[in-house]
Amino acid sequence: MKALSIRVRGQVQGVGFRPYIWQLAREFGLRGRVLNDPEGVLIEAAGPGLDGFLDALPHRAPTLARVDAVEVSDFSGALPEKFEIAASRGTGAETRVTPDAATCPDCLAEIRDEGRRRGYAFTNCTHCGPRFTILHGLPYDRAQTTMAGFTMCQDCRAEYADPADRRFHAQPVACPACGPRLWFEAAGREVPTDPIATAAALLRVGSILAVKGLGGFHLACDARNVGAVALLRARKRRPGKPFAVMAREADLAMIVQATDADLALLRDAAAPVVLMQGTGALAEGIAPGIDTLGVMLPYTPLHHLLLDAFGGPLVMTSGNLSGEPQVIGNDEARIKLSAFADGFLMHDRDIARRLDDSVERAMPPLVLRRARGRVPGTLPLPPGFEDTPQVVAYGGQMKAAICLLKNGQALLGHHLGELDEALTWDAFRQADADYAALFDHRPALVAVDLHPDYRATRHGVTRAETEGLKLHRIQHHHAHLASCLAENRWPLDGGKVAGIVLDGTGLGPDGTVWGGELLLGNYLGCARRAWLKPAPLPGGDRAAVEPWRNALVRLDQAGLSDWADTLFPAQNRALLRQAIAAGVNAPMSSSAGRLFDAVAACLGLCPARQSYEGEAAMRLEALSTAAMPWPFDLDGGEIDPAPGFRSFHAGLWPDLASTAGGFQIGLAQAFAHPARALVETGEAQAIALSGGCFQNAALLHHTLQALEGLPVLFHRSTPANDGGLALGQAVIAAAQHNLAAEAS
Template identity: 55%
Template structure:
């Protein structure tokens, strides 16, 4: 029979297809199928010219998606017929000019092939701390400019030896065009400084001996330095806390492998999968009751932040130490993580006794990502190393939206860039009330604009004009003659959840449940426990928790007893308030401030409600040392109680505008239970159930009356798994589509994404 004639096609693949080994994957696939042609980069896409019989081209197109490299993320594939062209085999052609794609692959944990090589005594890279390939290793932390070529990374100072060069140039090799490629002959090297001098011999072996003996060391990672010590040593953990002035905030732990993980923690399949993901986040998991770990790693918490080794250096060190290590950001309390060699000695003086470092520069600071499993889904709490800056598609209806720069808010700051129908949410930058973080924020703005060649046509900011990010945005808009779009805080939270789930711009409004600390509302007061009617352009407040006065303003967010006093004064008769809860506190002064309206702004805050309940149950310190301390302790205690407990009641006043959720009945019942000796865990659980049920029930009713088919919920309080799971279950049972944060943080780390889509919608009129 005559041979089937060749057909020719041009295939354009868009998405995360650069720096992930996509072109050599295409080359190997073409070789296997006998396809002639070429593959090349075109700035923001990969273009394939393919010639083969039609059936083979169909198989080729299917395999491009089904067999794509693990780090690739294909957004679209366009295939069109072209005239037949001459070709001799299949080649990887030189990159052609094209628009720069707004994204680059995040840093990736060591792959199984490289890990096996490190452990193989016969391999050329045996025990080499900088082993990588196209499927793993540093990416965003080393790139300084695009396109992503070695000359544009911090690896440019390391010339390739002949053997590495041969691997780099061979399309059949897994290191083909792996820009960080290195080996012991030509790549970066480790050093260990201890007590002010460089130590001879194997740096890893010597560092392991020091850690086993109780030393505190700095360790240079991918996105910055960590401080490491023995996680099982109570004395050394206490000493680290003293030196860092970090009395109670949880410390992350790195474990050698899954066997060590399961010996120390109780983990389910979803948590194991999250820990083993190429992004290698810190995951919050339950520690075993008698695990040989320092009790002060996470005081008052039932969960521990754990991660697996994600660099060859981590694997080598954890194998040598053979015990879990504290692996916390290298900084002084409140300051950003140190990532530059020049800053580590002075910045950590008096904290660490030695530095395990290397000579590969870090281009930008990247804190570890943090996640937890809740409601059967992995939910990102902090977006950092391993996740940023992977772009995401904007929802349908935004393909032609103008480029926007959104600047987030004051805490957990992050920025968002949109262009070409995609959004790029930055890594975690920190709290802008810290001067050092302000400098990091300014640097990140310049860095992202230059790296991704972003030219915004509008600036989006929080409605609060006094946030530093808002002031910077106003100045940028004024200097560039650009529109400044101010977005209400909770509208941005809900819009972020909508956009993450691809809610189309023309699908209509959703009911939004926003639960967080505080954000400036449309009426000029502080909001934080709201039910909204939202589309991308506008939002309307339908209901809210009754506000309480925050005596001392921001001080009330740090001292939970102030919130408890305000709630109890509003709910109970004076003789029914348990005065013993406030022994030694300036109660007359606080009540006088509230009565006179002196620095006591009203706020409908879910965060302050949780703080107050923690104070009632003696779970909150007089003054919190980190955000969420009291609420996290409350959730941990509630998790020990029976899930079938009856919820505490809330009252709802439908005649108010907006509808008012009154917590007074809940407080009366909780105080009676507390006075009557009921277990704190049962009170805490009934409280969680009550909050979830009143907001769910009211949202269901409002969805019906406004014709909304979905409920979106977000805000920092939704990081609470007990609350989120019960809220989601009630809404789902009512037949509503539920949009909850997953890859975009529910806290203010996701706010810029919401601001960006709201601004885009307003600019396009959608």
């Protein structure tokens, strides 16, 4: 009888794939075996139903599975008389790792019903629960996770060993008799009471609770209590940055205007924070000056139990000192969070790696922060990259993330943060070593940003020199363009595209600071075809913190210096103008991000200082309404906003909202017009939109409107901001390597 070896590649470990194969093989009358190995899942089988089995295999896979490829070859070895699940083979990592997944309906019902797992905060099965946050190594077996120290009781072992049970080989399987333990503590000591009930009571009186989750600690408080929210802000020294909220689905209608697309994203196994229109029902201090709320559903049994006991929505924000990475260890939490929290909801299952919550929009689909639930999911590389060597790319200084290329896949790592912060820098280096070891990654190429002083750049240069690897320095905005192309699987030979790249700052090849660019190019290179008229960045990095500085230089350029003096009377304008005239710490920049800051400052939106990155632009977006577009001049490729400022000063818009809306519409049209021309003349085959400014849903909408009828690529599953930069760097390095290899 014919026997086959069937290799299944993709996200097929830790998702119930082997029991699925076992059941499918029995249905089709096969004998043989299925097992995990470093490349994924291997099936060795024989029987008259092989053809039907192969047809059904990719189409009936478990919910969390992602089948990338099914490879079939003849098998001549011995097979068992029945079909069995065999022990894992080999070491190494050639397969994908499943991200952490939100509690499934079956497990949720179990913790609420009578039975041995009623009220158990660590209930899970093959369809849900921790994965990446507990994993030490591959293959994905219990001994390689932080569950290794918890010996299964007889009941759990029976479930684990039964191929017909949904907990068959669920590595974190546990129950109150044998698994992790939950407790409440205050003042450094455990309180011998019901931990969930005690925590809920603490929250009801307006206190702050530290909660140990999947990827780290959160700080929680009553989202309807103005005083509690103010207390949390005061303790965290976080005056304005929006807080995320966790709410039960039954409470959503009270707090947000959720669309069907919003609900679908909220219910996704990744359980991200979803940005939605708020109703105003929660404490005003949750998102000052912003009309959207970031809301997530409970995604672990612990969260479900806590929200059920509390009976309403909670602020659920990262447990960390300002600027530092999220706390993950119990002792670390006691040291660092005691000044913030009045009590702790603790447990004894270790977190292998910290992961912040992912942040996304449903419509238009946008990923602002790629983290828990999405990582380490991989992206297939576009056609033409099949023979790409292994590559590591290190991203930029802000919103740091690492990208690995291997086996035709790109693994864009989790959000790490700003590398200026020492502990984030430590976390970056740890993540580099962690990913390399976990995925058995041995790069031939290293890709870094063109800016020589970025910490990520210096790290990549040092590694390349130390290990004798080929180094590729990639211009910042070219990397943004390529990241959009790669996500959209634009072929290596797909032709040139017009890339509208709008962001804060990035070093240009001419030595100036870029940030508002229209590029024509592909993976191999690009040329600048239009750009925002450069203006000084007075004070260098301080210009990104104090919006009035950007307003002053743009108004001076527009011949409106007297108006600038009226708008900013308390600022030291004369000294700043002297520094600009002398060229002291005032590099020229085409930054679209700083133009947003300038307009916001003119509208009175946090002109003196931003309390967090992007505050002025976010408030501008929230304020805006549809209006007549601002005029921009296009002269020899230079896009000049001065006419818009002069029109603003002349009173062409009746109020702040129409002024803000008119600016964003005008900016979208100013870049869309020359981009459209590149497609219509045949120089470009499509248009790509990238850069952090395209996190702004209004700007993205207006740009898509202005490009209607043309092929447009934009980010849906990777960040448009610097969190996606490493993906672009990696594919550019791979393309350049492939070209050099062909030439030789």
